């Protein structure tokens with residue numbers, strides 16, 4: 356089942372998310388639908404608030420950029436620390452169609468999470484995956500990538516953001532690996 360992707364301006368993107376106490380059939384169903392929704396939109400990452408669910412959960416599949424990658428499910432993720440190095444990358448977001456901006460982020464993180472079987476992980480991750488995890492984790496913390504931009508940059512985007520919030524600009528599949 357495809358979910359509707361919630362775009363900039365929707366309250367659910369600014370709503371606190373709940374820890375998932377148990378990986379039930381319902382959670383498995385949500386994860387399956389989130390992958391389906393993400394692939395349909397040609398995204399490489401999708402967080403639960405983006406499909407209207409205030410849960411601490413996101414999915415990632417970097418296979419379009421790296422064929423050694425595949426489906427990854429992050430349940431109750433927690434970023435414990437950030438590395439000292441920073442790097443820049445032009446990010447996009449399925450919830451903020453048409454806008455892409457350079458975002459500076461730590462290039463490595465230590466993160467723990469559970470997978471769909473409930474297995475626990477705690478790893479140091481760097482490179483592009485670390486960036487995507489930080490972007491999706493931000494969604495669980497009610498933060499959007501435009502929040503990381505300078506106030507000048509944000510003011511330049513104001514008009515476009517308003518159009519997204521009013522529904523004038525809609526989500527469409529793009530080839531830009533949106534998150």
Ligand SMILES: [Zn+2]
Pocket residue numbers: 447448449450490494534
């Ligand atoms: Zn996003």
